[in-house]
Amino acid sequence: MVDVSPFEVCQVADAGDISVSPFSIDDAVREIEARADDLTSDGARLVTIGGDHTIALPLLRSAAKKHGPLAVVHFDAHLDTWQTYFDAPVTHGTPFRRAAEEGLIDMTGSLHVGIRGPLYGKGDLSDDAQLGFSIIAAHEVERHGLAAAIDRLHERIGDRPTYVSVDIDVLDPAHAPGTGTPEAGGLTSREMLEFIRAFREHHVVGADLVEVAPAYDHAQITGIAAAHVMYELITAMASTH
Template sequence: MQEIRVEENGNIGPIDASQIPRYAGLGTYARLPRLDQVTAADIKLVGVPFDSGVSYRPGARFGSTHIRESSRLLRPYNPALNVSPFAVAQVADAGDMAVNPFNINEAIETIQQNALDLTADGASLVTLGGDHTIALPLLRAASERAGAPVAMLHFDAHLDTWDTYFGAEYTHGTPFRRAVEEGILDTEAISHVGTRGPLYGKKDLEDDKRFGFGIVTSSDVYYQGVREIVDKLRDRIGNRPLYISVDIDVLDPAHAPGTGTPEAGGITSRELLEIIRGLRGLNIVGADIVEVSPAYDHAEMTGVAASHVAYDLVSLIADKRANDQRAKDLANEA
């Protein structure tokens, strides 16, 4: 089938939905071109079909494909941010990383190296998981590219700063403890957003505070409101290089049932998107969306939410890159 694509400013965009039905054709993210169909890409989306680090319900290995299928309805213009991300930046789908499902240590090394390879040309990386174990190697790669520890916003129902599960250091509940220990996070600018639910003990919070994390609970979002939360997060981050990690279980199960460890009392998809949009202009150096498990996703709600989160993250990165380039061009003209 011939691919009829939207093209603007020299960038090859998604398949034209006015010419080819949305349900037809290959299921790349937002029906964007594959990486091998463009000469270069400013932003690359990559899947990591890996869930060997989960402690409860499996299935996130199918998350990246599910997010792509759920993204077919996305359109080229983002009115909430007043930007056409696929027109101001070349965005492409880099396919999936092939990682060992039987060896977590090897999988982590593979993900880190693949992330470094994909960003070697200066591209930004948005990753579709996969379970939250994958955040650690992605943070390693982001920190190496930034040449310094990175700030981080972690959207999640859970802290993910536990020490071990069954003696294992690398699981979906331990990545950010390891990241702090490795010195790849800027502990003056790291925060959880949307946490809630029971813990193993008060020590969980004490450890988390010792690591440097700020906590914005789902109740904080409810009582304080999105604008106040955004202001606090922006103050904490400043102009530091920022990595954003989104566990889809930050959403209430009413909005995202398709995940491995659901918790009642979460934020809404509207609140999550509005907080992310409030980060406009910040120096986002990478992002991931993880823990989408399609087997539990009634009516595709979780996949749709995750696809929109990825869309707004891509929009923020594309907008920032375009504005930085315009500023550079004006400086050169002067």
């Protein structure tokens, strides 16, 4: 255990909601990026609660302006690197492809964690590799152990500026039923928290947590897990403030 009191060593503030257009994804993405630029203009780092995973794209655009290409560690059941989703280029299924195409991602230091479930085709994996991502699949955590997976994470991102993006569906539906695209065979809450604690050794410049759907949540199981993940993200960032 590491003794870190994040609210003692850092000023942590709730910046409120980002108002965005409910009618245009393109306008909403621009508005999120502009507000993120404003909130971090004095050197602050941003932890954002979604929303769906589309928000990762404008947040990465904002963070990369200040830090250059980022090591992106993406916790999710799905790759989110499709070319389009229902023929749309900017959706919750495409943010990391757009980010890679725009040069926002360090192609030597980025990683998906928790990937599982069916693919649309074999090309999903080959395309993803060309975008610079390595993968720790959910079954590999079970097969090789959590410690080995965390060692791979440390080796992959090194001392790069790092952005952490968490889709709550990285957790098994037993631990996070309140999400829109659940997949069986995911991480446990305990495993997820240990992954996030590993970032205390790294330079995390921004983070998001997305896809919590309260309407589908039972007994606030998902909300409780998400709140703990957010606390550990803030603690990791405070550890290297």
